[in-house]
Amino acid sequence: QVQLVESGGGVVQPGRSLRLSCAASGFSFSRFVMHWVRQAPGKGLEWVALVSYDGRNKYYADSAKGRFTISRDNSKNTLDLQMNSLREEDTAVFYCARSHYDFWSGPDSWGQGTLVTVSS
Amino acid sequence: QSALTQPRSVSGSPGQSVTISCTGTSSDVGGYNYVSWYQQHPGKAPKFMIYDVNKRPSGVPDRFSGSKSGNTASLTISGLQADDEADYYCCSYADSYSLVFGGGTKLTVL
Numbered sequence: 001q002v003q004l005v006e007s008g009g010g011v012v013q014p015g016r017s018l019r020l021s022c023a024a025s026g027f028s029f030s031r032f033v034m035h036w037v038r039q040a041p042g043k044g045l046e047w048v049a050l051v052s053y054d055g056r057n058k059y060y061a062d063s064a065k066g067r068f069t070i071s072r073d074n075s076k077n078t079l080d081l082q083m084n085s086l087r088e089e090d091t092a093v094f095y096c097a098r099s100h101y102d103f104w105s106g107p108d109s110w111g112q113g114t115l116v117t118v119s120s
Numbered sequence: 121q122s123a124l125t126q127p128r129s130v131s132g133s134p135g136q137s138v139t140i141s142c143t144g145t146s147s148d149v150g151g152y153n154y155v156s157w158y159q160q161h162p163g164k165a166p167k168f169m170i171y172d173v174n175k176r177p178s179g180v181p182d183r184f185s186g187s188k189s190g191n192t193a194s195l196t197i198s199g200l201q202a203d204d205e206a207d208y209y210c211c212s213y214a215d216s217y218s219l220v221f222g223g224g225t226k227l228t229v230l
Contacts, residue, residue, distance in 0.1 A: 035219070044222070044223045044224040045209050047218065047220065059217045059218060060218075061121060095166075100156075100171055104213035105171055105172065106171050107166075108177060109168070110167075112165055
């Protein structure tokens with residue numbers, strides 16, 4: 001059974017940094033592309049970033065480029081998102097998600113999310 | 121990376137059918153068959169309902185179906201049930217290596 005458990009959310013001041021983590025279990029982690037997707041309070045889903053099977057290829061939404069870094073550790077079955085220069089508009093629930101069968105087939109399994117609140 | 125366009129809300133009575141549209145451009149929905157759909161109940165994580173325009177993951181009832189014509193994808197739910205009441209989101213691959221979601225549609229079962 002696929003399980004994705006996010007952690008690391010919390011309240012942070014604008015301009016500061018935060019690192020999110022996602023622990024994966026129940027599947028062969030290194031065989032799947034992974035995503036971060038976020039959802040601002042009361043708003044829709046927004047794709048944030050994707051990392052390839054081996055961590056070499058990374059893609060970002062325009063809103064994340066230059067500030068966020070996605071990474072993975074296949075030896076520990078973990079996915080991370082380093083977020084720098086945080087803005088109030090980054091306030092959202094951040095979901096870790098597994099891609100269905102290739103890079104762009106869409107996420108098929110999601111964690112329960114971790115809330116990031118950016119506020120002074 | 122503009123969001124795909126979905127109606128804000130749709131509604132239907134139990135047993136009826138509803139269709140939710142998702143309009144993009146030739147750079148996303150119209151250019152690729154990487155269209156997926158998600159159901160989200162309040163306070164819950166999204167659930168994967170349709171992929172590759174019209175394929176159902178195992179466990180998703182065949183009451184849910186997907187299609188695409190030009191730059192518009194559609195999700196049709198037949199035989200509406202109370203538990204279908206939720207938010208629905210479309211998602212597509214877009215040029216320049218990104219995914220884009222729709223703004224979401226609230227389905228109300230009357």
